[in-house]
Amino acid sequence: MSLILSEEQEFLRDTVREFVQENAPVTALRALRDSQDPDGFSRELWKEMAELGWVGAALPEDLGGAGLGFAELGIVLEECGRTLAASPYLSTAVLGASALELAGTDAQKKELIPEICSGERVWALAFQEGGQFAPFECATVAESAGDGFRLSGEKLFVLDGHVADTLIVTARSAGGSSDREGIRLFLVDPKAAGVEITRTLMVDSRNAARIRFDAVEVDRSAALGQVGTGAATLDAVLDRAAICLSAEMLGSTQEVFERTLQYLKDRQQFGKPIGSFQALKHRAANLFCEVELSKSIVLDALRALDEGRPGLSLIASSCKARCSDTFVLAANEGVQMFGGIGMTDEEEVGLFLKRAKVAAHCFGDGAYHRNRFAALSGY
Amino acid sequence: MSDLDAFRTETREWLEENAPALIRQPIRGDEDTVWGGRNAVYDHPDQKLWLERMGAKGWTCPTWPKEYGGGGLSAEESRVLAEELARLGCRPALFSFGITMLGPVLIEFASEEQKRRFLPPIARGEIRWCQGYSEPGAGSDLAGLQTRAVLDGDEYVVNGQKVWTSYADLSDWIFCLVRTDPDAPKHDGISFLLFDMASSGVEAAPIQLISGSSPFCQTFFQDVRVPKDQLIGKVRGGWTIAKRLLQHERSMISQLGTGGGPRAEGLPELGRRYLGGTEGEPLPDPLIRDRISQFGMDRLCFGATTRRSVDAAKAGRGAGAETSMFKYYGTEMNKRRTELAVEIAGAQGLGWEGEGFSDAEVGLTRGWLRSKGNSIEGGTSEIQLNVIAKRVLGLPD
Numbered sequence: 001m002s003l004i005l006s007e008e009q010e011f012l013r014d015t016v017r018e019f020v021q022e023n024a025p026v027t028a029l030r031a032l033r034d035s036q037d038p039d040g041f042s043r044e045l046w047k048e049m050a051e052l053g054w055v056g057a058a059l060p061e062d063l064g065g066a067g068l069g070f071a072e073l074g075i076v077l078e079e080c081g082r083t084l085a086a087s088p089y090l091s092t093a094v095l096g097a098s099a100l101e102l103a104g105t106d107a108q109k110k111e112l113i114p115e116i117c118s119g120e121r122v123w124a125l126a127f128q129e130g131g132q133f134a135p136f137e138c139a140t141v142a143e144s145a146g147d148g149f150r151l152s153g154e155k156l157f158v159l160d161g162h163v164a165d166t167l168i169v170t171a172r173s174a175g176g177s178s179d180r181e182g183i184r185l186f187l188v189d190p191k192a193a194g195v196e197i198t199r200t201l202m203v204d205s206r207n208a209a210r211i212r213f214d215a216v217e218v219d220r221s222a223a224l225g226q227v228g229t230g231a232a233t234l235d236a237v238l239d240r241a242a243i244c245l246s247a248e249m250l251g252s253t254q255e256v257f258e259r260t261l262q263y264l265k266d267r268q269q270f271g272k273p274i275g276s277f278q279a280l281k282h283r284a285a286n287l288f289c290e291v292e293l294s295k296s297i298v299l300d301a302l303r304a305l306d307e308g309r310p311g312l313s314l315i316a317s318s319c320k321a322r323c324s325d326t327f328v329l330a331a332n333e334g335v336q337m338f339g340g341i342g343m344t345d346e347e348e349v350g351l352f353l354k355r356a357k358v359a360a361h362c363f364g365d366g367a368y369h370r371n372r373f374a375a376l377s378g379y
Numbered sequence: 380m381s382d383l384d385a386f387r388t389e390t391r392e393w394l395e396e397n398a399p400a401l402i403r404q405p406i407r408g409d410e411d412t413v414w415g416g417r418n419a420v421y422d423h424p425d426q427k428l429w430l431e432r433m434g435a436k437g438w439t440c441p442t443w444p445k446e447y448g449g450g451g452l453s454a455e456e457s458r459v460l461a462e463e464l465a466r467l468g469c470r471p472a473l474f475s476f477g478i479t480m481l482g483p484v485l486i487e488f489a490s491e492e493q494k495r496r497f498l499p500p501i502a503r504g505e506i507r508w509c510q511g512y513s514e515p516g517a518g519s520d521l522a523g524l525q526t527r528a529v530l531d532g533d534e535y536v537v538n539g540q541k542v543w544t545s546y547a548d549l550s551d552w553i554f555c556l557v558r559t560d561p562d563a564p565k566h567d568g569i570s571f572l573l574f575d576m577a578s579s580g581v582e583a584a585p586i587q588l589i590s591g592s593s594p595f596c597q598t599f600f601q602d603v604r605v606p607k608d609q610l611i612g613k614v615r616g617g618w619t620i621a622k623r624l625l626q627h628e629r630s631m632i633s634q635l636g637t638g639g640g641p642r643a644e645g646l647p648e649l650g651r652r653y654l655g656g657t658e659g660e661p662l663p664d665p666l667i668r669d670r671i672s673q674f675g676m677d678r679l680c681f682g683a684t685t686r687r688s689v690d691a692a693k694a695g696r697g698a699g700a701e702t703s704m705f706k707y708y709g710t711e712m713n714k715r716r717t718e719l720a721v722e723i724a725g726a727q728g729l730g731w732e733g734e735g736f737s738d739a740e741v742g743l744t745r746g747w748l749r750s751k752g753n754s755i756e757g758g759t760s761e762i763q764l765n766v767i768a769k770r771v772l773g774l775p776d
């Protein structure tokens with residue numbers, strides 16, 4: 001597949017850009033933050049985006065999706081990234097939908113995926129337990145209990161955990177807390193007895209929660225996927241998530257880079273634009289190269305998903321590592337080049353910096369993915 | 380079967396039959412690299428055979444028109460050819476500045492007569508070219524060059540000095556930037572001249588590099604007489620051609636970013652060999668491992684960027700200044716690779732010659748040193764960043 005956008009894809013990009021700039025500009029995130037909005041995102045906007053077919057962009061038409069692909073979903077996410085738009089995209093359209101698509105029974109897919117595409121239900125995937133991203137470190141247990149299971153444990157940094165209508169929870173039915181084997185995925189009603197959800201306010205003003213499961217009873221049908229497939233499902237879901245979040249980060253990276261460039265042209269010191277100083281020019285030019293490489297790997301990774309290309313995990317890790325590192329670099333350079341004003345809450349560049357660090361951590365940062373890339377490559 | 384599939388089958392069959400066994404093994408180093416030319420040296424008769432066969436098909440320059448000695452292939456066909464060559468592990472038939480640098484600008488700027496005269500011998504590897512750009516006083520500021528060419532009847536008389544002229548002592552002809560009008564603004568007084576290195580008044584003195592080899596020279600011109608029909612394009616129009624040629628040169632050098640070509644052993648393999656540990660398990664040094672991994676990822680990203688630019692060019696959206704990005708990033712990556720390679724090999728990667736080091740190990744040392752030139756030759760990294768800042772980002776002077 002070509003690594004440049006087709007005419008249809010360019011049209012989609014322009015449409016989404018216009019919509020997002022108008023309805024979810026950076027000021028919208030600020031307003032959500034300052035008003036301490038209990039949802040942390042706009043439900044109407046989410047509905048509208050669903051109606052436009054963007055939430056289910058990569059999902060099949062017979063399940064209510066638009067039947068396009070990840071290439072298209074990536075375009076939507078990239079544009080959302082440009083304005084730091086807060087929405088349940090990752091939690092619901094990527095993590096939730098992917099887990100169902102990859103591990104659900106036909107009946108579960110038919111019942112649950114259309115409600116994702118229509119924007120009716122918000123999902124959350126609860127897997128992370130410690131401060132570090134380590135998806136297979138799982139101390140949460142699922143014991144057999146009667147005809148079903150009893151879940152106990154604690155998860156943190158659960159994206160949209162406090163607004164989700166359904167939770168998918170990783171828990172182990174066998175093995176030690178660091179084993180890949182023995183992990184299973186369970187659908188859990190957040191209102192079930194023993195579920196205790198605490199919203200955690202992150203520095204980027206996006207949604208996350210800490211969730212305790214205290215002997216939560218679920219029935220047999222709550223298990224998603226066959227015994228023994230949990231780790232592989234989680235891997236595949238997280239590869240998708242890493243790539244999709246990379247697309248979002250790419251949008252944010254380009255935006256903060258472009259704003260910085262503009263500032264270099266506008267701001268005058270010593271009687272000339274600061275962008276005429278070679279020290280800054282070279283840093284900007286270097287950053288341009290890093291951003292271009294990010295762009296290429298995001299486009300390629302999205303297409304690799306659509307093609308079901310072998311070696312996808314290597315591409316996903318390369319993509320996430322690069323986009324994490326480049327976004328953080330671009331945001332740091334942005335703050336530095338804006339000078340004093342870059343340190344103010346009023347200037348938006350700081351919001352990009354905050355998002356950069358959270359997004360870099362989410363689904364594994366550069367160091368995590370370099371380690372994974374090496375392990376997958378056999379060294 | 381599509382035409383392209385048919386072409387692939389045909390190509391595969393031809394290569395199976397015509398690529399000699401030796402050619403399917405990696406090049407060892409400078410000593411068995413084929414540059415062609417009047418005084419061509421072949422380490423093995425198969426190399427000569429391979430060059431003749433590939434040259435006869437025009438596949439040393441696959442996309443050049445047939446009438447100029449090229450293969451007349453489309454971009455897609457040429458990609459298929461490259462893939463099929465790679466499949467058999469074939470060496471390039473010819474390394475040539477004529478192919479990578481001069482040919483493309485002749486096709487764009489030369490007269491029909493000049494194309495017919497100069498291009499076919501390049502394609503067949505009969506004439507070896509060198510590049511006379513840099514001078515002692517004109518490096519990054521190339522347009523400040525002082526070598527003079529004065530018209531005298533039907534000939535230019537060339538006087539001056541070039542430096543860093545790669546392989547000037549081994550080359551047959553030179554493409555040379557000369558000042559034909561000393562009074563014009565500096566970019567406007569330059570012309571692009573071709574001449575025979577065997578002309579009287581030309582002298583080339585090799586200079587030794589830090590890596591020990593002597594690929595480049597000081598080149599002196601004293602009253603060298605050059606027929607005026609060997610000037611390419613317009614008189615005083617040389618700068619435009621010079622810049623275009625630099626783009627081709629930069630693209631060539633930037634391909635180093637994809638990993639040092641067929642000669643280079645991969646970093647993970649080097650790591651396993653020198654750092655040990657169990658096959659399939661993490662390398663024992665976590666910091667080196669992290670850097671190897673970083674390089675592996677960057678290589679994927681760089682490769683995707685190359686493919687994206689090919690796709691963009693196909694869609695008519697190529698951008699010239701992008702070559703500066705490839706040149707800058709690719710060469711910096713190659714330096715990072717060689718730096719890491721010698722660190723992995725430790726003391727064995729720091730040998731100079733003689734007992735105690737294998738050829739491959741000495742190759743690591745010398746390759747590391749040679750790679751330092753990648754971010755200097757063809758315009759330094761700083762100059763590439765200047766170009767990006769100005770032409771791509773539009774930052775003010």
Ligand SMILES: Cc1cc2nc3c(=O)[nH]c(=O)nc-3n(C[C@H](O)[C@H](O)[C@H](O)COP(=O)(O)OP(=O)(O)OC[C@H]3O[C@@H](n4cnc5c(N)ncnc54)[C@H](O)[C@@H]3O)c2cc1C
Nearest residue numbers: 510511512513518519543544545752755756757758759761
């Ligand atoms: C291995 C090798 C092979 C070569 N082969 C050839 C050849 O075949 N033919 C040929 O003509 N030339 C050749 N060259 C020469 C090469 O093109 C020049 O070395 C190069 O253009 C730099 O010029 P210089 O050496 O004079 O360095 P200078 O221009 O003096 O640069 C010195 C330093 O100053 C920096 N600098 C200069 N100007 C600026 C600026 N405006 N902004 C910021 N920094 C700046 C440079 O980046 C560099 O770090 C070769 C060089 C090498 C290393």
